[in-house]
Amino acid sequence: MAIELKMPALSPTMEEGTLAKWLKQEGDEIVAGDIIAEIETDKATMEFEAVDEGTLGKILVAEGTENVAVGTVIAMLAGEVEDISEAASAAPKDDVPGEGKDVGRPESSGGGSEAEIAKPAKKTGVKDPEIPHGTNIATVTVREALRDGMAEEMRRDERVFVMGEEVAQYQGAYKVTQGLLDEFGPKRVIDTPITEYGFAGIGTGAAMGGLRPIVEFMTFNFAMQAIDHIINSAAKTNYMSGGQMRCPVVFRGPNAAASRVGAQHSQNYGPWYASVPGLIVIAPYDASDAKGLMKAAIRCEDPVVFLENELVYGRSFELPELDDHVLPIGKARTMREGSDVTIVAYSIAVGLALEAAKQLAEEGIDAEVIDLRTLRPLDKEAVLESLKKTNRMVIAEEGWPTCSIASEIVAICMEEGFDHLDAPVTRVCDEDVPLPYAANLEKLALIDTPKIVKAVKKVCYRD
Amino acid sequence: MAKAPKKSAARSPAENPEFALHSLQEEFEKNKRFDASTEQMQSFYEQMLLIRRFEERAGQLYGLGLIGGFCHLYIGQEAVAVGLQSALSEGLDSVITGYRDHGHMLAYGIDPKVIMAELTGREAGISKGKGGSMHMFSTEHKFYGGHGIVGAQVALGGGLALAHQYNEDGGLCLAYFGDGAANQGQVYETFNMAALWKLPIVFVIENNQYAMGTAVSRSSAETEFYRRGTAFRIPGMKVNGMDVLEVRQAAEIAFKHVREGRGPVLMECETYRYRGHSMSDPAKYRTREEVQDMREHRDPIEGLKKTLIEQGSSEDDLKAIDKDIRKVVSEAADFAENSPEPDPSELYTDVLVEEY
Numbered sequence: 001m002a003i004e005l006k007m008p009a010l011s012p013t014m015e016e017g018t019l020a021k022w023l024k025q026e027g028d029e030i031v032a033g034d035i036i037a038e039i040e041t042d043k044a045t046m047e048f049e050a051v052d053e054g055t056l057g058k059i060l061v062a063e064g065t066e067n068v069a070v071g072t073v074i075a076m077l078a079g080e081v082e083d084i085s086e087a088a089s090a091a092p093k094d095d096v097p098g099e100g101k102d103v104g105r106p107e108s109s110g111g112g113s114e115a116e117i118a119k120p121a122k123k124t125g126v127k128d129p130e131i132p133h134g135t136n137i138a139t140v141t142v143r144e145a146l147r148d149g150m151a152e153e154m155r156r157d158e159r160v161f162v163m164g165e166e167v168a169q170y171q172g173a174y175k176v177t178q179g180l181l182d183e184f185g186p187k188r189v190i191d192t193p194i195t196e197y198g199f200a201g202i203g204t205g206a207a208m209g210g211l212r213p214i215v216e217f218m219t220f221n222f223a224m225q226a227i228d229h230i231i232n233s234a235a236k237t238n239y240m241s242g243g244q245m246r247c248p249v250v251f252r253g254p255n256a257a258a259s260r261v262g263a264q265h266s267q268n269y270g271p272w273y274a275s276v277p278g279l280i281v282i283a284p285y286d287a288s289d290a291k292g293l294m295k296a297a298i299r300c301e302d303p304v305v306f307l308e309n310e311l312v313y314g315r316s317f318e319l320p321e322l323d324d325h326v327l328p329i330g331k332a333r334t335m336r337e338g339s340d341v342t343i344v345a346y347s348i349a350v351g352l353a354l355e356a357a358k359q360l361a362e363e364g365i366d367a368e369v370i371d372l373r374t375l376r377p378l379d380k381e382a383v384l385e386s387l388k389k390t391n392r393m394v395i396a397e398e399g400w401p402t403c404s405i406a407s408e409i410v411a412i413c414m415e416e417g418f419d420h421l422d423a424p425v426t427r428v429c430d431e432d433v434p435l436p437y438a439a440n441l442e443k444l445a446l447i448d449t450p451k452i453v454k455a456v457k458k459v460c461y462r463d
Numbered sequence: 464m465a466k467a468p469k470k471s472a473a474r475s476p477a478e479n480p481e482f483a484l485h486s487l488q489e490e491f492e493k494n495k496r497f498d499a500s501t502e503q504m505q506s507f508y509e510q511m512l513l514i515r516r517f518e519e520r521a522g523q524l525y526g527l528g529l530i531g532g533f534c535h536l537y538i539g540q541e542a543v544a545v546g547l548q549s550a551l552s553e554g555l556d557s558v559i560t561g562y563r564d565h566g567h568m569l570a571y572g573i574d575p576k577v578i579m580a581e582l583t584g585r586e587a588g589i590s591k592g593k594g595g596s597m598h599m600f601s602t603e604h605k606f607y608g609g610h611g612i613v614g615a616q617v618a619l620g621g622g623l624a625l626a627h628q629y630n631e632d633g634g635l636c637l638a639y640f641g642d643g644a645a646n647q648g649q650v651y652e653t654f655n656m657a658a659l660w661k662l663p664i665v666f667v668i669e670n671n672q673y674a675m676g677t678a679v680s681r682s683s684a685e686t687e688f689y690r691r692g693t694a695f696r697i698p699g700m701k702v703n704g705m706d707v708l709e710v711r712q713a714a715e716i717a718f719k720h721v722r723e724g725r726g727p728v729l730m731e732c733e734t735y736r737y738r739g740h741s742m743s744d745p746a747k748y749r750t751r752e753e754v755q756d757m758r759e760h761r762d763p764i765e766g767l768k769k770t771l772i773e774q775g776s777s778e779d780d781l782k783a784i785d786k787d788i789r790k791v792v793s794e795a796a797d798f799a800e801n802s803p804e805p806d807p808s809e810l811y812t813d814v815l816v817e818e819y
Contacts, residue, residue, distance in 0.1 A: 008526025011743040032519055033737075033758070044745035048526075051519040052789075071527060118808040123818050161629070187629065193659070198618050198652025205622020208607050209557065211629055213622075232612050233619055240598035242591030243813035245607070277814050301816035330819030377819050 003052050003077040007061070008039060009070040010046045017041045018066045019074060028056045030077065037063075037074070054079045122377075126328045128292075136321045143313040145287035146176050146252075149294030150214060152324075154184055157212060160298055163190040163203055164216030164253075173218045174254060174313055200226030200251070204233045204303075207249035212298060217253035220269045220307065227272075234303035235278030247303045252294075255283070255307035256347065256398050257446060263434035268399030270346070273305040274375040274408070280329055281375040283307040285350035287317035289373055292327030300329060307375075309348045330374045332382035338368035341392040341456050344383060344409055346372040349396040349447060356396070356452035365460055375405055383409060384417045391422040392459045396452045401429035423459040428452050476658050476696045476726065487698045487728060488689075490716050495703075497546075497711035504771055507549065507707045509784055511541035511764050514566045516792045517575055518738075521565065521582055521596075525742045529800060530582045534596045537566030539737040542763035543669050544570040546710025547637060550718055555632065557605040559620040560639040562597035563669075563736075564609045567639065571604050575791060579799035587802040591809060614647030616640060617666065621653040624664035624727075635663040635721045643674025645688055654695040654727070661726035665717050666692070668731045669704065675740040676748040692729035704732030705761045708770070735761070 007017070020038040024030060030050045037048040057076035061068055068074065140148075154160045161184075166173045168181040168191040181189040192199040196217065203215035217223040223230065234247045256268035273281045280302050284290045290308070297304040319325075335350060336357050345353040350371045357367040368386055372379065387393050393413060395406035406427035413425045431445040457463040499507070518536040525534045537544070540563075548558065548570040560567050568578055573589070581588030582596050589599050599609040607623060610616040620638025627634040644650060645668050657664050668688045672679055679686045689699030698720070702713040710732060717728040735757045739746040746754075768781060 006527055008523070009528050010526075010745070012528070012531050032516070044747075046745050049519070049522065051516075051523045117810050119811050120814070121818060193652075193655060195652040195655065197649045198621070198656055201615060201618020201649055201653065202622040202625055202656060205559075205607075205619035206625045206629070207622070208619065209623040209626030211626050228612060228615065229618065233610070233615055237600070237608070238816060239813045240590055240594040241600040241602075241608070241813075242589070242593050243816075244590070244602050245600045246816055280815070280819070328819075374819075 002057060003054065003079055004073045005036070005075040005077055007068045007070050007072040007074050008046075008048055010039065010041055010044055014041055014070060016067045016069045019061050019063055019068050020045065022059060022063045024056050026056055026059055030054055030056055050077075052077060052079065123330075126331055128327055128331070128333070131320045131322070137318045138321050139316050140287050140319045141314055141316050142287050142290045142308070143174070143176055145291035145317075145319060146294055146308065147178060147180065149291040150177070150298070151180060151183065153295055153298040154180070154188060157298075159210065160212040160214065161188040161190065162214045162216060163192055163199060165192055165194055165218050167191060167216050172216075174310060176308075176313070177216065196222050196225040197229065200229040201233065203249055203251075204229045204247060207234070207247045207303070208237070208245055212248055214250045214252060214298065217251065219258075219265060219310070220253050220255040221265050221267055223251065223253065223269070230273070230279070230303070230305065231276050235276050238302070239278055246301055248301050250297045250300075250304045250306055252297075252306035253308060254310040254313070256309055257430070257435055258310040260437060260439065260442060262437045266435040268397075270307055270375050270399060271404045271408075273307075274378070274405060276376075278303070279376060280304040281307065282329065282373065283347040283375055284373055285312065285347055285371055287319045288325070289327060289333070289371070291319060292325045293329065293373065295324075295326045296329050299326070307347065312348055312351070330377045330379060332379035333371045333373055334368065334382075334386070335371050336367065336369040338366040338390065340366045340390060341394065341460055342368045342370060342383075342386040342390045343394050343396055343452065343456065344370045344372060344386075345396040346375060346405065347398065349398045352398075352447060352449050352452055353396045355449045356456065359449065359453055360456055363462075365456060365462065367456060372405070378405075378408065378412075380412050380416070383412060384420075387413060387417045388420045391420055393425045394452065394455045394459055395425070395427050396447060397427070397429045398447050399430055400432055401427050402432060404429055423461065426455045426459050428455045476661075479696075484693060484696070484698050487716055487720055488700050491700055491702070491713055495712055496706070496708040497715065499708055499711070501771070501774060501776065503549075504708075504767060504774075505776070505784070507545050507711075508764070508767050508771060508781070509788065510545045510549075510570055511707065511767065512785060512788050513575065513791065514541045514544070514569045515764060516788050517569055517579070517795065518565060520792050520796050521579065522738065522742060524579075524583065524796060524799070530596065531584065532595055533562070534582065534742045535563040535740065536736070536738045536742070537563055539757065539763075540669060540671055540704065540734045541566060542707035542710050543667070543704045543732045543734055544639075546707040547667060547714045550711055550714035551637065552634070554605065555634040557607055557623045557627070557634065557636045558639075559607040559616045559623060559636065560609065561613060561616050561641060561644060562609070562611050563641070564597065564599055568599060568601065568606060571601070571606055573601050573604055573606065575795035576798040579795040580802050583799040583802070584804065585799060585802035586805040586809070587798070591813070592805040593809070593813065614640060614644040614649050617644065617647070617650045618653045620664055620666075621657050621662060624657065624662035625660070627663050628660070633722065635665060635718060637665050637667060639667045639669055641674065642668060642670040642672070642679050642683065642688060643677075645691060646674075646682060651695070654692055654697055654729075657727040658692075658695040658697050661724060663721045663724070664727045665714075665721055666697075666727060666729045668729070669734055670731055671734050671736040673736070673740065673748065676744065676746075678748065687731075689729055689731035692727070697727050697729045700728065700730045702730055702732045704734030705763045705766065707763055707767055
C-alpha cells in the first residue's frame with residue numbers, strides 16, 4: 001500500500017508554504033527519520049522528516065513550488081518493494097475532509113449554540129442545618145473557631161495535616177493553629193521555611209497524592225508568590241485530566257487590610273481567586289461560619305481558597321455547640337431581614353453592613369443584610385431573591401472597586417434582576433489606591449459604616 | 464521496604480556528620496552499565512522504539528493539522544524515561560514530569576491509543592480531550608502529569624514524595640524536569656524542603672542541552688547540573704542519558720539510597736532532543752551537523768541495538784519488533800484520527816468534583 005506524503009504545517013496557523021527543496025529523489029530508499037524535503041514559510045524553514053520507511057515513489061510537487069497548501073499530497077511512498085509501481089503511478093486520492101487543517105470543527109455543527117451546552121446542575125434547597133432546640137450556645141472568637149474546625153477534622157481524618165510558616169512550634173503567626181502541634185505532633189503540623197511558592201506546590205502535590213493538606217499562608221499577600229500553584233496546579237488539574245486527578249487542598253490565611261501595615265500587606269484577593277473556574281472561594285465573617293465552613297472546606301473534594309481576616313480573628317460570636325457543625329459551601333446567609341434595601345457583603349464588611357443597618361433603622365430604613373460567605377460559586381439566587389423583595393441594592397466590600405465581587409453582583413443584577421430594580425445597584429468599596437500607611441489616609445481609603453449608610457440613602461432616594 | 468523516618472530536629476541534614484555528597488557517584492563509577500538480561504534489553508529496545516515511532520507519527524499528525532497547539536517531542540531522549548521507569552515499583556512509586564510527557568507515559572505502559580487520541584483532542588483521549596499534549600495524567604499508573612508550567616512539577620513532586628512519607632508506604636517520587644526548568648526558583652525551594660524533611664524523591668534533570676532555543680552555557684552559570692543540589696546537601700549523579708543501561712544502573716543506586724530513607728537524590732541525565740523544542744520551532748540555534756552527529760554516534764536505540772546484536776540477537780528479531788511497533792503506532796494514529804471529538808455537553812463537566 002502506497003503512503004501519501006502531505007505538505008506539513010510548521011505551526012497551527014500555517015496554511016501554505018514553499019516546497020523549497022527535495023533532499024531525496026524518486027526511487028531513493030527512505031528510513032524513518034530521514035529528511036526528505038525542506039519547507040519554507042516567510043517565518044521559518046523546516047525539515048520534512050520521514051515517519052515511514054520505503055521507497056520514494058512519484059514526486060507530485062516540484063521543488064521551488066510556492067503556495068503549496070497544507071495537506072496537499074506532495075509525493076508517494078512505497079511501503080514494500082511491490083508497491084513501487086503503484087506509488088510511481090498513483091494519483092493522490094481526494095483529500096479526506098478534516099485532514100489538513102483545523103480538523104473536526106465544522107462551523108455548522110460545532111455545538112456552539114447556548115441551548116446545547118449543558119451547564120452543571122446547581123444544588124437547590126440546601127440550607128444550613130437546623131440547630132436542635134436546647135443546643136448550648138457558646139461564645140468563641142473567630143480564631144478559636146477556625147482552630148477548632150481544623151482540629152476536629154484532623155481527629156476525624158488521618159489524611160488531614162497543616163503546613164505553613166510558624167504553624168507548629170510558634171503556635172501560628174496569628175495563633176490560629178495554637179495547640180495543634182501538641183495534640184497532633186510534627187508529622188501533621190509542619191513548620192515550613194519561608195518559601196511560599198515551594199510549599200504551596202508541595203501541599204498541592206500532596207493533595208494530588210491523596211492527602212488532605214491545609215496550607216496556611218501567613219497572609220494572602222504572600223500567597224501571590226504561590227498563586228501559580230493555586231491556579232495552574234490546583235484549580236485546573238481536575239478539568240485538564242478529564243476528572244481523573246483531584247486536588248482536595250485548603251489554602252487559608254488572613255486576607256485584605258489589617259491595620260497600618262501599608263500597601264504590600266493589605267490587599268483583598270477575593271475577586272482574584274473568585275474569577276478562577278475550578279476553585280472554591282470562601283470568606284466567612286463570624287465564628288459559626290468560620291468553623292462550619294472550615295470543616296466543609298477540609299472535607300471538600302475541590303481545592304479551596306479560605307480567606308480569613310486578621311481584624312476579625314479576635315472578635316467573639318455565638319457558636320452553637322454541636323458535635324459536627326458543618327455548613328454548606330456556596331450558600332449565602334441572611335444576617336438581617338429587611339424590606340427597603342439589600343446590603344450585600346462578605347468578610348469584615350458584613351460587620352460594617354450590620355452596623356449601617358442598625359443606624360438606618362433609626363432613620364426608618366429597613367435594610368436586609370446578606371453575607372455571601374462563599375465567593376465562588378456565588379449564591380446569585382440569594383442575591384436576586386433579596387433584590388426581588390427590596391428592589392434596591394448596595395454592595396459593601398473591603399477591597400478595590402475595579403473588577404470586584406461588587407462589580408460581579410452589579411452585572412448579575414443587570415442581567416438577571418433588571419426588572420426588579422428601582423434604583424442603580426451601587427458599590428461601596430475601598431478607594432482605588434494602594435493602601436496608605438498614614439492613619440488618616442488609611443481611614444480615608446477604607447470602607448466604613450458612614451459610606452455604606454450614605455450609599456443606602458442614595459439608592460433609597462433619601463439623601 | 465524501608466519505612467520513611469519520622470522528621471525530627473535532631474536528624475536535620477545539617478547535623479549529619481556522615482554526609483558524603485559524592486558517595487552515589489562514586490558507587491556509580493565502579494560499574495556504570497546495568498547488567499541486563501536479553502529479555503530486559505529487548506524490552507528496553509521495544510519501549511524506546513515505541514516512543515521514537517510514536518513521536519515521529521505525532522510529528523506527522525501535527526504537520527497535518529490533526530494535533531494542535533504545542534507538541535513537544537521526546538525523540539532522542541528515550542533512554543532516560545525507559546531506563547528510570549523500568550526500575551520503579553509499579554503501583555507504588557509515583558512519576559511527574561513537565562510538558563514533554565509522551566515518552567514517560569509510553570514508558571509506563573499506558574495505551575498509545577489514548578495518548579494519541581488526547582493529542583488529537585478526542586473524547587477517547589486520556590484526559591477526554593480536555594488536556595492536550597502537555598496535560599495528561601493517569602492516576603491508575605500513578606503518573607501525575609503532564610504539567611505545562613516550567614518547574615511546577617518539581618514542587619508538586621515534592622508533595623507526592625511527602626504523601627509517600629506521610630503514608631509510610633515505602634514508595635518514592637520520580638520528578639523529571641529539564642535544564643531550562645533547573646533555573647526556576649521553586650526548584651531550589653523544593654530542594655531545600657526535600658533535603659530538610661528527607662523526602663523520598665529522585666530529581667531527574669533531563670539536560671537536553673537547550674532550554675527552548677537557549678543553549679545551557681548561555682542560560683546557566685553552573686552547567687554541571689548534578690552539582691546544583693550541593694547547597695542543600697543533596698547527592699548528585701551525572702549520567703549518560705543516551706545509554707539506557709547506564710540510566711538504569713544509576714536508577715538502581717539512586718532508588719536504593721532514597722528507599723533507605725536517606726533523602727533526595729539529584730540525577731542529571733545528559734541527553735539530546737533531535738527535534739525542535741516544540742513542533743513550531745525551526746531549531747536555528749544549532750547546526751544540522753550537530754544533530755546529525757548525535758544521531759549517528761550516540762543514538763540510544765542504535766546503541767542498544769548494537770549491544771543486542773553483539774550478544775546474539777539477530778537483525779531479523781529486531782526487525783520483527785520494529786514491525787510490531789509500527790503496527791501499534793499506526794493503530795494508535797488511526798484510532799486518534801477516527802475517534803469523535805468530545806461532546807459539547809463535556810464543556811462544563813470536571814470543572815469541580817462536587818455540586819454546590
